[in-house]
Amino acid sequence: MSKQLQFKLVLLGESAVGKSSLVLRFVKDQFDDYRESTIGAAFLTQTVTLEDQTTVKFEIWDTAGQERYKSLAPMYYRNANCAVVVYDITQSASLEKARSWIRELQRQADPSIIIALCGNKADLSARRQVSQEEAKKYADEEGLMWGETSAKSGEGVQEIFAAIAKKLPQNTPASARAGGRAGPSGRTGVDLNKQAAGAPGQDEPCNC
Template identity: 65%
Template sequence: MANRGSSRPNGVGQTKICQFKLVLLGDMAVGKSSLVLRFVKGQFDEFQETTIGAAFLAQSVCLDDTTVKFEIWDTAGQERYHSLAPMYYRGAQAAIVVFDITKPETFDRAKAWVKELQRQASPNIVIALAGNKADLAEKRMVEYEQRKCQKQIHRIQLMQPEAEVLIFMEQTSSLGGGAVVTRKML
């Protein structure tokens, strides 16, 4: 992550610019690409094409005197691409591990992703566990209490996207110290 100060056009003060690498991990069809496209383009497509390998997207967010440039890696969820994942999460400041609340096996796999990140990723990486497809709450198979237990075990952030809402995280204080800028999409 690079911090640079640059003058505003009128010369009145400094704007900090931070680059921030974010990776999304999880099983196929849990909604990783949909979440990213909603964040970057404000679009939601119920029938998203399957990601092959990984997709790269970028998004800048301005908060007060800081511009955060997100470099987002949306990884493929198929098992055959698993060996490529370290290439994408290497050097990431944050990882969002996504699972489908209607499919318990995707939650089990998400727990494995969290363990892998804790073993192999940067020791300062912020890991968030996101239960997706909240619009299918009547079919929910993974309860919040199950995830809460995992949070205590793994010391990770929990996120509950509502239908098509994603909150990247609620901490905005120290970008370099394991916090991520908030971005809420409605």
């Protein structure tokens, strides 16, 4: 039987950089041109299967980007195994905001947290304000993963989550990693059955 791992992932970043769209693309492979601003924190799950058949289940908390809710963010990145900090490549201010989130995570989150910096809206590169070099350089300095994505076209989305999945520790039991009771634990048995039955549209390995 293949290994099953479960991790808590949190999305952070300025309002309107496309956090929810990125998750929607990753989980449902869909895109809405007009999405309402997230007021709260949405919970979703998605499973990635690695080459060695290990399945990695992400419990994703997509948080509100608005400044008003900033004080609640620590509740969601607490016990997170990985964080995706998103900026908009057409807004240089959003990278500044991303930097401040990363500083906060480095200071306050679990020290073993894996942080990925993600430049979204790559389809709008004509209006680019943040160069790839600048972002990459910053990511290298801070030891972060980095990638550009387009939630609209789907470009880079599966790749960045798959890369995170690969980088997460593979030898630790899910229960010990996932931070206690994170996520609706009552479903574990159900999911297992569904995978055995091969639910369509799910669990396809990313093609990277």
